[in-house]
Amino acid sequence: MSRIAILGAGAWGTALAISLARRGGHDLSLWSHSPAHAEELTDSGVNLRYLPGFVIPVDVRITARLTHAILGADIILSVVPSQHLRTVMDELAHALNPHQFLISASKGIEEKTFLRMTQIIREHAPENHIGVLSGPSFAQEVAAGMPTALTIATDELNDQQPLALKLQDAFTSPTLRVYRNDDVIGTELGGALKNVIALASGVVTGLDLGSNSAAALITRGIAEITRLSIACGGRRDTLSGLSGIGDLVLTCTGGLSRNRAVGIELGRGRKLPEILASLNGKVAEGVSSTTAALGLAARYGVEMPITQQMAAILHEDKSPRDAIRELMTRPGRTE
Secondary structure, eight states, X not given: OEEEEEEOXXXXXXXXXXXXXXXXXXXXXXXXXXXXXXXXHHHHSEETTTEEEEEOOTTEEEESOHHHHHTTOSEEEEOOOGGGHHHHHHHHGGGOOTTOEEEEOOOOBOTTTOOBHHHHHHHHOTTSEEEEEESSOOHHHHHTTOOEEEEEEESOOSTTOHHHHHHHHHHOBTTEEEEEESOHHHHHHHHHHXXXXXXXXXXXXXXXXXXXXXXXXXXXXXXXXXXXXXXXTOOHHHHTSIIIIIHHHHHHHOTTOHHHHHHHHHHTTOOHHHHHHTTXXXXXXXXXXXXXXXXXXXXXXXXXXXHHHHHHHHHSOOOHHHHHHHHHTSOOOOO
């Protein structure tokens, strides 16, 4: 049995809690930053705000007290929105012990520092083992028990290393197949950067530009993601896997994709503040990750034309149609 603390009671955190409870064999806690939300979850047994329609098992302890949530936990699973993780870790750091394994399941990059989530965790927990959980996964489908495959990346990988194997076993169930690898950078950047391309894919859909355009965008999008990930220290083969192409295809094409939905509305002419307000507290990570991705790209001298045009649409009020036109009229080059 593992004691697992899930930090973040949004749709994804709640879905993971439901999946782990369904698997059985764990002692689980779920932390919400809002006492009122934690009380609502406890009273109703359902996350009406972020994941309606799915009952949270009664053996999942729900709390708004952060240190109480992680007390005695073997595994701490962070599902906190990327732009709030630093604040949570500031509060959490003093209560950690070096034997706890911290895993990030948040797919974003800190906007001001361009740091990945595991880098922020490492700043606050230098003695702890750290990993990342990523891959193609809509919260609603995981909560419903639909077959899903994910990957857990840690800094260790071989059969003599018990931590990676323990994590794989802890999350694997008849409906959740978990792979493992040792490329934390590539796994994490694949999950974060695909949200940027998903925004652009939504723009293509919103402009009604057809399937050819969507296929081209996804293909060139994985090229951008791979270039930057390799420059940052990730591996090409990782971006060909679940946390790269797998997550990208799902988020660029799936009807449950929040980032794609934001892009669709941008393509239809709605303005970003109005679109974000309509999400009712839900987060589209690609909006802030676009800026961070460009910052990383500048740091490493990597060309990212789709990301650059997406940033102009988001933050410079550029016409989506003009952005697509500029992408199509760039100088010719080899693939």
